[in-house]
Amino acid sequence: MDQLEIFKALSNKTRLQILQWLKEPEKHFPAQEHASFDEVGICVGQIQQKAGLTQSTVSEYLSILQKSGLLESTRLGQWTYYRRNEEAFAALSNIIKSEI
Amino acid sequence: MDQLEIFKALSNKTRLQILQWLKEPEKHFPAQEHASFDEVGICVGQIQQKAGLTQSTVSEYLSILQKSGLLESTRLGQWTYYRRNEEAFAALSNIIKSEI
DNA sequence: TTGGTATATCGGGAAAAGTCGATATATCTT
């Protein structure tokens, strides 16, 4: 758990927004055909549309969030789904309370 | 409480380090003549020495941390003392647990 | 009021992050 890397990942408006959207997918995204929200999360395309940035930018943002540990990804067919890693958030909360 | 501003403030190795030092001042800094650790914190010069960066850089870093709310400052004579704002850390921990 | 010390601010060069379009890769369909 690299604190610095996590804080860098969180230092961007759009990435913070994405994390919030993924907290309540059914509230922020239309139903998906090929996979369920709960199991694998949301695919890149849906997130990209909502973010209003280019595909390459959003793909990279998701990668940054994943490398930090805050998101997890699952590849299903031609789609990559991202979902929150709630354990990482809990751990971060504790780190701030006790270590930082 | 501007989350983005806080995370940006935390996105630097030296600034994270400073926060840790200020958590246990007596452990990381020599005794001060003009003020007590508990009441006002540590003066810029002490922090600068320990950080090994220039005075201007450290002064700016402390200002960034203060603007984010994580530090508070007190001016006493020609010295400015910085100390942690523990409430801000607690609030941040809660935000991560519940909002982000 | 002059000089000394502590801190803040300013201007700039280097490095990193933001963001894009183009292209590569992976997978599906036919």
Place this chain on the structure above:
DNA sequence: AAGATATATCGACTTTTCCCGATATACCAA
């Protein structure tokens, strides 16, 4: 195998951050 779709990666340009030296400001002491 060929074309279509989804995602990842690359190269380039712009903006932000890092960090410095120089200078300004504030306060103190004589």
